[in-house]
Amino acid sequence: MQKKMLAGAAVLGFSLLFVGGQVQAQGAAKPQVVAVKLSEWTMGMMDMKVKGPVQFDIVNEGKYPHVFTLEGKIGDQSIAVSSILLKANEKTSLTLSLPAGTYTVYCPLPGHADKGMKGTLTVQ
Template identity: 35%
Template sequence: MTIPRIRHRVLLGVAGGGLAVLLAACGGGGNGGSSDTSTGNGTSNGSGTKVTAELSDFHIKLSTEKFKPGTYTFTAKNTGSHDHALEIEGSGAENRSKTLEPGQSTTLTVTLKSGSYEVYCPVDGHKDRGMKTDITVGGSPAPSGNTDTSPGNGY
């Protein structure tokens, strides 16, 4: 009666990963982007698509890496033990949050256009220590072959 628990763990892990991929795919495909302009859906203060940015020592983790042109509200959380801030720079625009002490969070509303942006921490030297990530907005199809136009998907 020795049930190999490790196997169950592995299976769960795989299932979880597959689910995450499915959810991500659904989120990307189902977001038409044009359906919420006419309906007043309660967000009246100009807030856009919500994105979470975790600022740790020394890494930036975004809740999404897919961006379309539009307005985004980044919620920056400092989960590290140093002061951090969030800066989003590109397409001639520069947006910087206030500097956050450990445990603090803030929001930063940014309008993104098609193009490349650099997301980084402007606090001394943190960018060079790894607090930097590039995002691409648009437009152009992803090179990964991730098709959201496949017609055979019954969902």
């Protein structure tokens, strides 16, 4: 099991509680699980709509290292949350409680998003 930690997480202007590598709002409902299967060159998840807290179960099914980053705006504030760097076959999970809005998910490693590792998550 990959040790759980957040690398390069930047959360601004938004109250989140970091618990053991997970980002979760206090008193949150049971999260909806979204499977994310990273590989060359896809985020391995549908452009989808969710409601309430989301648990991203992220696995790297590719050959190269990948990272899961979610980016968006909450009010005027830009937020970005990233998973650890996942090598082939490594996995992690990330639970986020996000206000309604549209968020971009992508792999921030150079060139990966341009090759197709990006998608959209809509929170209703």
